Structures are given as C-alpha cells and as structure tokens.
Amino acid sequence: MPDTTSPAAPSSLYAPHRKVYPRAVKGRVRSIKWIVLAVLLGLYYIVPWLRWDRGPGVPNQAVLADISNARLFFFWIELWPQEIYFLTGFLILAAIGLFAATSLFGRVWCGFTCPQTVWTDLFMWVERRIEGDRNARMKRDAGPPSRDRTLRRIAKHAAWIVIAVATGGAWIMYFQDAPTLVRQLATGSASTETYFFVALFTATTYMLAGFAREQVCTYMCPWPRFQGAMLDQDSLVVTYREWRGEPRGKLKGAGHGDCVDCGACVHVCPTGIDIRDGQQLECIGCGLCIDACDEVMGKVNRPDGLISFETLANLAASTAATARFAPGPERQQAGMAARTRLHLIRPRTMMYAGVLAFVVAVMLAGFLLRDTLTLTALAERAPPFVRLSDGGIRNAYTLKLADKTRDAGHYVLTLQGPPGLQLLVQDVETDASGRPILPARPDGVATFRALVTAGPELPLREHAELRFRLLDAEGHVVASGKSVFLGPER
Amino acid sequence: MADKRETDAISGVSTTGHEWDGIKELDNPMPSWWLYTFYACIAFAALWVVLYPSLPFVRGVLGYTTRNDFTGVMREQQARAEPMLARLRAATPAEIAADPELRGYALAGGRIAFATNCAGCHGSGGQGATGGFPSLADDDWLYGGTFDAIHTTISVGARNGENPEARGVQMPAFAAAGLSMAQVDDVAEYVLSLSGTGGDATAAARGAPLYVENCVACHGETGEGNRDLGAPRLNDRIWLYGGDKASVVRTIAYARAGVMPSWSSRLDAATINMLTVYVHALGGGER
Structure with missing residues (x-):
C-alpha cells in the first residue's frame, strides 16, 4: 500500500563522514601555532621530570598526584584530600579564564591550545611527512591499492602509535614517580593498572587525533555549543570580509571583488568548512585560512586581511560603509576606515575580570590562611x-x-x-x-x-x-x- | 492493528504494522553484531550452568561454592594476622600496653572483640546498664581494675556455673534470712548514709547494728566492699542496681547477683589479652 502521507523525500538527518585533507600552509598564524604547540607539548612532557627536594621519604617529583598516598604535590605546595577545594578553585579559575579569553579573542582556546587541536596538528604534521600534502594524499587514497600506499600507511600509523604511547605514558607520570615508572615500564614490572591506563590514553590519543579529529569538535565537545554565550559583537572571530571579497570571481574577470575564489581557505581548513559561508559551529578559530588567503592576496598584489581576526561590529560597520561602492581599492579603503579599535574594556569582559579577581583573591586568602x-x-x-x-x-x-x-x-x-x-x-x-x-x-x-x-x-x-x-x-x-x-x- | 504492514516510502523498509497516534515502527532487522552477541550470551549461559551452581541441588562441574571461597579468604586473613596474634598471645596484657605497636593493635582488635562479645551487656562504650551490668569506664571495680584482675574476670566470668573458678559470691536474700521488712528498711537507710545520700538518720542508727551483724563480713565496716568476693563498694556514688532507697531495699530483701560467661572457653588467648588492654583503657584501668 503506498503511503500518501509522507512528503516526497526529506533531507536525511544523518551526515556521512567526509574525510578532510587539510593542505599545509605557512604564515604568521601557523608560526604562532607551531610555537604554542612546541611550548605546550614541551611542558606536558617535561613537567613530570622536574624534581623538588622535600626531604627523605617524600616523593621528590615537583608535580605529582600521589593517589596511593592521598597527597597532591605541586612544587612547594602539598595538599591533603580534604583540601581538594583548592583544586576545585583552580578549575573554576581555569573556566572563568577561558570565558574571559573567549569574550576577548574568540575561540583561541579551540584553535591554539586545546589538546585536541595540538595533538591533531602533531598527527597531521606526521601524516604530511609520510604521505605528502593534500593533493598527494587525495590522489593516493583515490587510486588503486599499491605497495607504496600500504607501506606509507603502516609507517604513518606506527608513528602515530609511538606518539600516542608517549602521550599516554606521560599522563601516568603525573600520578607516579616518572623515573621509577619508566624503569618499570621498560622492564615490564609496572602494575596492571598502570598498563591499563597507559593503554587507555594511548588508545584515546590515537583515535581522537588520528581519526576523530574535527568530529570531536563538531559532535563531541560541549564547549562550541555554549561558548556562543561568551561571544558578542566585540569579540575577535575569524571572519571573511564579505564586503570586500564579493562578488567573488576570477582574477581576470571584470566587476569582481578581491576574492579570487581559489579555494585556498577551504583546502587548509582542518574542519573542512568554507569560512566565506559566515560564522559556523564547526569553525575552531585556528586562523589557518587567514594565512592561506594572505599568501594568495600577496601573489595577486592585493592587500592582506581578506580573511582576518575581526569583530562582528567592525564587519557590520564596514559592510554599511561600503554598500554603495563598486569593487575596487576605494571600497577596500572605505571599509577599513569604517572600523573602530578593539574594545577590550566592555561590561562583559569587566565582569569576567571581576569574577576572576574575586576567585583569585578567595583562593589566595584561603591558601595563605591555610592551617598546617x-x-x-x-x-x-x-x-x-x-x-x-x-x-x-x-x-x-x-x-x-x-x-x-x-x-x-x-x-x-x-x-x-x-x-x-x-x-x-x-x-x-x-x-x-x-x-x-x-x-x-x-x-x-x-x-x-x-x-x-x-x-x-x-x-x-x-x-x-x-x-x-x-x-x-x-x-x-x-x-x-x-x-x-x-x-x-x- | 496487526494487519497494516506497509512499505515506508522514505527508507523502503516494511513497517511492523503497529501504529500509535500515527507513529509507525519500521521492521528493521537487528544489527548482526547484536544478534551474535545475543547468541554468544546464550552459549555462555549454557556453559555457566554446567560449570557453576545455577540450579537447585546441582553443584556444577567445578564444584565452586561461595562458602568455600569465603572460608578460604578467612583462612588467608588469619594466616596473615597470625604472627601478630602469636606475639599478643605470648605477652601479658601489661606488656602489650607498654609496647606502642602491640597496644595499637590490641586496642583496635579489642574494640572489635568487645563490640562482638561484650557490648550486649556492658554497652558499646563499656558504660554498662542499671540492673547489674557494671560500667567498665568508671573507676569502680567489683573484682579489680588491674590488667591481671580484668584478665581473670574475662577468662573465668562470674557465677556462671560453667567455670569452677568463676568470680562472685551469692548475696543472701535477707527477707528470707530472718530480717523483717522494717529492719531491711533501716539497713537500707544505713547503707545510703555510708555514701552520704541517706535521709533518715534515726532509721540509719537503728540499721547500724543490723549492718554490722549481717553485712560487714562481705561489704566491710565502712562499706568499702571486698573485691575477692565481688562484694560491691557501698560508700561510693556508683550503684549496680540503682541508688534510690527502693532499689537498695529490694537488693537487701531479695538479693541480686550478676552472671557473666567464662570467656576462656570461647575466645582465643590473644583475643582475651586484647580485650583486657581495651577494657583497661576505657577509663578505669588501675596500675
């Protein structure tokens, strides 16, 4: 019996996974991201090895959550389980700091410092070294199976797993004495729990940074869902200056804006979106499209900043100021002239700063008045x-x-x-x-x-x-x- | 309702024919991994029934029982505690109390043994109860509060008829032994006056010679009691059966006696030593 009540063919609610092949890019933002990555990974791997002398019979690891003895060591600070509120306070501090940074500079956490971004960047770098850049990878994946492709894939996954093991192992070092742990792991004498947790964090690193990547940000992470509450018209976000780029088209053609529709911004995007479509949930604010676009603008002798860290307020002002202009340098100048300075001091940022200062004061007072x-x-x-x-x-x-x-x-x-x-x-x-x-x-x-x-x-x-x-x-x-x-x- | 199976236009899958408020259910097959997991569970259950006790009166091929498991664990625990228990067995309570390590262990073990065996009569904190259950936390002792005295009392008990060395002598019921109720009343006044809680001095004076005649042998001239016999002190503020006049009259007329089991046949020597140290530390221990 035909069903006459159903509509013709509604669009599917299921989005099949589209593999993203981000192209390598060079530029200012990319350099900053490499530096941030090096600093953060360096901290992560080095901190467990820092020593702090506390006398005989006491762990001499500077940062150690000694679960079996129920003590938290942080350099000169030693906390007991009943003082866990200091950790709570620290986490509250981190959350408010995140809110404040987001309201000022947009998704800097997502784009630059989130472990998901940092490790994905690292895994992508490894991928490029072994399998080549975007075009080579796409071509090889689409082509017939070959010995070369198999060997490269094996090498890539082996390298990923090595990094993942190092990541998982380093995480455990924050909970056990690092040199002892390495010796135990090397001689196979560590506890079952240790192997379990190393394996667990190895598996999550391998899967999240190797495979899940942008899907973590788009589907798993709660932060993109509610950070809209911290952003406003004066927050810096990665934006395409539509008033300047449109109508997009070939460099040679007449009546086109500055966007030459080369697709560079799309090719470098780690989440596979087109920034020219406007603000999107998937955009992690990494700014790699800025580098890609600036490179192209440089080649075609047009000013930088067609894609840029920009506030929505400035974007609206520029759009309004250039409504009557035809594409060309005059429109670009008029649009840029309509912008105002970044408003760092706003009720929202002041509120976050106030809460931040309050929590810092409470924590500091609590710590200084702490009874030993x-x-x-x-x-x-x-x-x-x-x-x-x-x-x-x-x-x-x-x-x-x-x-x-x-x-x-x-x-x-x-x-x-x-x-x-x-x-x-x-x-x-x-x-x-x-x-x-x-x-x-x-x-x-x-x-x-x-x-x-x-x-x-x-x-x-x-x-x-x-x-x-x-x-x-x-x-x-x-x-x-x-x-x-x-x-x-x- | 059952006969309305139709093909869904969007997915091309047949419906189950069930409809609730216009909502129809697609008749998709179960995912195969799910189905195989289900089959695997059935196979696992069949294997389990054969190996482990699952049916009434059937032991299972492996012969496993939780009871055996439990006794095995208990045996392991006992073996682990044995070296310390051997030391506690060999030492006297006084030696245990002098050694910080042994004392800590004995106080912890004694607390558990006390809660299991003694708290029923003597209270969870050794506070005792009116009606013949002596407080172990105060400074008054029927048979003495030294380590040795406590150890002996726990070991042999009192008036229990099971241990020939049990503590305590039976007090006579003086209403049956020749005293009139008026005389009992006078003796009671005298007894109360020993601890300064009496009221009627003339009655007490009448009771004094009766006390000397009938009570001094056990309770002493000034009512100081006799620990060898288990005769309580009468000149203090602690009363086993109540310190009001009616209670004292009743005690003299009809007699009272507490009974305590002999623990030497029930508890290990180490446990009795630990109990001794624990009771001594409740607050009344004598040196």
Whole structure:
C-alpha cells in the first residue's frame, strides 16, 4: 500500500563522514601555532621530570598526584584530600579564564591550545611527512591499492602509535614517580593498572587525533555549543570580509571583488568548512585560512586581511560603509576606515575580570590562611559521660592532631572552659606542670584519647562549651578544637 | 492493528504494522553484531550452568561454592594476622600496653572483640546498664581494675556455673534470712548514709547494728566492699542496681547477683589479652 502521507523525500538527518585533507600552509598564524604547540607539548612532557627536594621519604617529583598516598604535590605546595577545594578553585579559575579569553579573542582556546587541536596538528604534521600534502594524499587514497600506499600507511600509523604511547605514558607520570615508572615500564614490572591506563590514553590519543579529529569538535565537545554565550559583537572571530571579497570571481574577470575564489581557505581548513559561508559551529578559530588567503592576496598584489581576526561590529560597520561602492581599492579603503579599535574594556569582559579577581583573591586568602596543624576534638557519645565513685563526672574525647608539615613537633595541650575541669590524655608524657604533651605525627594524623573530669563538688550544666588548645614551645596557641562537656545539671 | 504492514516510502523498509497516534515502527532487522552477541550470551549461559551452581541441588562441574571461597579468604586473613596474634598471645596484657605497636593493635582488635562479645551487656562504650551490668569506664571495680584482675574476670566470668573458678559470691536474700521488712528498711537507710545520700538518720542508727551483724563480713565496716568476693563498694556514688532507697531495699530483701560467661572457653588467648588492654583503657584501668 503506498503511503500518501509522507512528503516526497526529506533531507536525511544523518551526515556521512567526509574525510578532510587539510593542505599545509605557512604564515604568521601557523608560526604562532607551531610555537604554542612546541611550548605546550614541551611542558606536558617535561613537567613530570622536574624534581623538588622535600626531604627523605617524600616523593621528590615537583608535580605529582600521589593517589596511593592521598597527597597532591605541586612544587612547594602539598595538599591533603580534604583540601581538594583548592583544586576545585583552580578549575573554576581555569573556566572563568577561558570565558574571559573567549569574550576577548574568540575561540583561541579551540584553535591554539586545546589538546585536541595540538595533538591533531602533531598527527597531521606526521601524516604530511609520510604521505605528502593534500593533493598527494587525495590522489593516493583515490587510486588503486599499491605497495607504496600500504607501506606509507603502516609507517604513518606506527608513528602515530609511538606518539600516542608517549602521550599516554606521560599522563601516568603525573600520578607516579616518572623515573621509577619508566624503569618499570621498560622492564615490564609496572602494575596492571598502570598498563591499563597507559593503554587507555594511548588508545584515546590515537583515535581522537588520528581519526576523530574535527568530529570531536563538531559532535563531541560541549564547549562550541555554549561558548556562543561568551561571544558578542566585540569579540575577535575569524571572519571573511564579505564586503570586500564579493562578488567573488576570477582574477581576470571584470566587476569582481578581491576574492579570487581559489579555494585556498577551504583546502587548509582542518574542519573542512568554507569560512566565506559566515560564522559556523564547526569553525575552531585556528586562523589557518587567514594565512592561506594572505599568501594568495600577496601573489595577486592585493592587500592582506581578506580573511582576518575581526569583530562582528567592525564587519557590520564596514559592510554599511561600503554598500554603495563598486569593487575596487576605494571600497577596500572605505571599509577599513569604517572600523573602530578593539574594545577590550566592555561590561562583559569587566565582569569576567571581576569574577576572576574575586576567585583569585578567595583562593589566595584561603591558601595563605591555610592551617598546617589542625586539632579536632570528638566527644565520645557512648557513654556521653561516666559517673565516678566519688560522684565526679567524666567525659572522654578522641583528639585528632593532623600535621601537614614534616616537623615532628611536640605541643602542650591545655583546656579552656568551665573552671576546675581536670584534663588527662592517655598514654602521653606530661610537662613539668603536669600538662599533657602531644607528639604530632609528621605528615599524618595522630589520635589521642583525652579524659576530662569534673570533681564531685563542681557545679555542672547539661552542656558546657570546651576548647582544647595546643601550645607551641613559646606558649602560642597553634591549633584549637571545640567540643562540649556533658553532664547531669547540678 | 496487526494487519497494516506497509512499505515506508522514505527508507523502503516494511513497517511492523503497529501504529500509535500515527507513529509507525519500521521492521528493521537487528544489527548482526547484536544478534551474535545475543547468541554468544546464550552459549555462555549454557556453559555457566554446567560449570557453576545455577540450579537447585546441582553443584556444577567445578564444584565452586561461595562458602568455600569465603572460608578460604578467612583462612588467608588469619594466616596473615597470625604472627601478630602469636606475639599478643605470648605477652601479658601489661606488656602489650607498654609496647606502642602491640597496644595499637590490641586496642583496635579489642574494640572489635568487645563490640562482638561484650557490648550486649556492658554497652558499646563499656558504660554498662542499671540492673547489674557494671560500667567498665568508671573507676569502680567489683573484682579489680588491674590488667591481671580484668584478665581473670574475662577468662573465668562470674557465677556462671560453667567455670569452677568463676568470680562472685551469692548475696543472701535477707527477707528470707530472718530480717523483717522494717529492719531491711533501716539497713537500707544505713547503707545510703555510708555514701552520704541517706535521709533518715534515726532509721540509719537503728540499721547500724543490723549492718554490722549481717553485712560487714562481705561489704566491710565502712562499706568499702571486698573485691575477692565481688562484694560491691557501698560508700561510693556508683550503684549496680540503682541508688534510690527502693532499689537498695529490694537488693537487701531479695538479693541480686550478676552472671557473666567464662570467656576462656570461647575466645582465643590473644583475643582475651586484647580485650583486657581495651577494657583497661576505657577509663578505669588501675596500675
């Protein structure tokens, strides 16, 4: 039975994968991208090898997330798991920094520094060295199978896998001592988990940078979806100056704009789009089309910047100013003259700067006021109090003394609260005046049991505030912990 | 509904003939990888039924049981703990308490053993309960609070009829042993006056000679008690069965006695040592 209700043939919602063959390009943006790539990859591979002396028995790796010992080392900073909020704060800082950079300069993160972009660039460079540039690769892929093609493909994938293993291996080095890890990997004595994670990150690097590439940005990454909220008319984005280029056409023909429709911008694009179609989700803002176009403009003796980092506000101003001009140098000059300077200071950027400054201040204050010695007093609840034979009342407390330094200090414990309470700590020494001395456990938590007794004649409330105070050798309070003394009211 | 299979114009695939509010379902075949995964699961299940216990009363070819697995793991754990347990067995509780390593282990192990075996009567923190379950956290002991005394009490128990060396002597019920209820009342007033909590001084004075006659042998002249017999101190503020007059009267008239099992036949020597150290550290330990 024919279905008469269906429309003729709606366009498919499925987009088949079109392989992108980006052409190599040279120019200013490309040079900046190479420098950024070298710096970032250099940092990534070198940082785990930096050493930082922290004394005997402590990891000497400058940057190390020591999962098995639950410590995070960053040069002179050592964080405990309960201080993970510093990491949270750092991530918030990174996010706001990203928002601010995006509102100022567009998708600089995507185009220059995102690991997906950096590793894809590296993989493409390897690909070009082995299989040649765009035309050679397209021709070889379209042609019949050959020994040459097979060998080149094997070489390319082998090189990719070597890079992927190095990437995955270096990632693990941030979680284990790098020299030890390399020795273990080389001798095959690393743990199963280590091999698993090296294999995992090797596989993801190989797949994401070798195959998925622009699809990660277009389909997988959430960032392109919501970064539109950070961009406005004054953000720098990669744009084609339509007012100057159109109508596009052959160099020789009459009445054409500056775009000679050579397709260079399309051929170099790593995501395979045409920037002349306007702003697109797929555009990662890498600016390689700028280099490609400038090269062509130079050859045909026309000014640079037909494709450029430009704000949408300037683009609209230029378009309006050149509406009545015919293609030619006058139109180009009028359009460029209509532009205004980049507005770095706008409510949006000021807001991001303000939030950034606020978070930095909070983090800095939190870090500078961070306690390296903390005392926690937990009142025992079973029983809440013990009646002694003389009619006295005794409460017991678990004291936890956490020392984030490695000084192995000794501290005198005193009690602040209702007068007349007797303090005793089990299994510790006392000083000359009978006060308990608590030995701290370097880089650890020492646990003590304290007994506080109220004599039989002492008036009691059901609930009295107490404070355990820890004194250093000079008698300064270095840490204190609050608790309560419970008893029958009398 | 079942007979409306038709060919979809867009995909060229037949529909299933089902329609809900105009929505029709295409009758696409299952993806083959899915189908083969399904077949593989069936094959795996068949193999599993043969190898492992899956049906009632059928053990499976491998003879695997989770119970054996569990006992194996437990045996492994015990073997791992054995060197430390041997040291805890060989040392006395006092020696254990003096060695920081052994003490830490004994306090941790004693806490678990206490929660398992003792907390039912003595409370999770050793606080005891009125009605004859002594507090182990205070400074009053029926049989003594030294390491040795605690160790012995745990080992032999009290009035349990299973261990001939068990602690404790039975207190007589004085209502049946010749005292009138008025006399019991007077003795109770005297007993309360020993800890300074009595009210009626004349009644206490009448009770004094009765106390000397009937109670001093075990509880002592000033009510200091007798740890050899397990006779509680009467001149302090701690009462096993309640310190109000009615409770004391009842105790004198009808007698009371707590029972504690003998743990030497139930627990390993290392466990009893750990329990001793733990109870000693609850707050009342004597040197």
